[in-house]
Amino acid sequence: MVSLKKYALALLLTGSVLSAAEEIDPxxxxxxxxxxxxxxxPAGGVPSDAxxxxxxxxxxxxxxxxxxxxGEKEARPANWVLEDGAMIVxxxxxxxxxxxxxxxxxxxxxxxxxxWRAPAEVKGDSQGRGNxxxxxxxxxxxxxxxxYENETYVNGMTASTYKQTPPLxxxxxxxxxxxxxxIFFKAPRFTPDGKLVEKATVTVVHNGVxxxxxxxxYGPTEYRGxxxxxxxxxxxxxxxxxxxxxxxxxxIWVRELDLP
Ligand code: MG
Numbered sequence: 001m002v003s004l005k006k007y008a009l010a011l012l013l014t015g016s017v018l019s020a021a022e023e024i025d026p027x028x029x030x031x032x033x034x035x036x037x038x039x040x041x042p043a044g045g046v047p048s049d050a051x052x053x054x055x056x057x058x059x060x061x062x063x064x065x066x067x068x069x070x071g072e073k074e075a076r077p078a079n080w081v082l083e084d085g086a087m088i089v090x091x092x093x094x095x096x097x098x099x100x101x102x103x104x105x106x107x108x109x110x111x112x113x114x115x116w117r118a119p120a121e122v123k124g125d126s127q128g129r130g131n132x133x134x135x136x137x138x139x140x141x142x143x144x145x146x147x148y149e150n151e152t153y154v155n156g157m158t159a160s161t162y163k164q165t166p167p168l169x170x171x172x173x174x175x176x177x178x179x180x181x182x183i184f185f186k187a188p189r190f191t192p193d194g195k196l197v198e199k200a201t202v203t204v205v206h207n208g209v210x211x212x213x214x215x216x217x218y219g220p221t222e223y224r225g226x227x228x229x230x231x232x233x234x235x236x237x238x239x240x241x242x243x244x245x246x247x248x249x250x251x252i253w254v255r256e257l258d259l260p
Contacts, residue, residue, distance in 0.1 A: 056085030120176025
């Protein structure tokens, strides 16, 4: 039991603290400039400050790379199949080169929206089923794979940072259905002489479900062995993987983020 005296004292003290706080002008902790830019963001549409990388009508924002007669790499027009407002990984001749597509523009910190669809006709299993991937800065892969009732190593499944971190949950739709990725990426920071000072991080929302939240990337995606960072410039293109499965894409846009 609290005595009446102690209760009265506590009331007195609390009251005096409150009145001291009330004396601070609330305006002292408000700032009004600079006002953020205005972005028009229609529901389900493309934000007004987005750079559209694929709107279903052409592949001009993307290129593929081929070796010329001298063994040098050359940019060629993207050869993906344009069909019903989507672009689809093209069939590959046996032993032929893969046709990863690379964006013409380069980016640093971004918000990226894309929609993808694994083939309705299920072929293969594990990593062989509806495999593609989005390589942030041309080297950090967020996996695209048909993991609907299809098990594989968890750090290689849909929305994993490939061979690094599994997704928090499996939010896959059935094959043949469109799926969404909303990706929030902060690029790694390097000193001018090339030392890593801050790892890249990525947040991934798959079909409206958060599956990666500020996940650190431990270096560029490696198929074999441990990843480790190598210096690169602050803006790099996006790349979408041709893994020899006819995965389709549509509605791809990116917003550049002005982070410190
Ligand atoms: Mg992949």
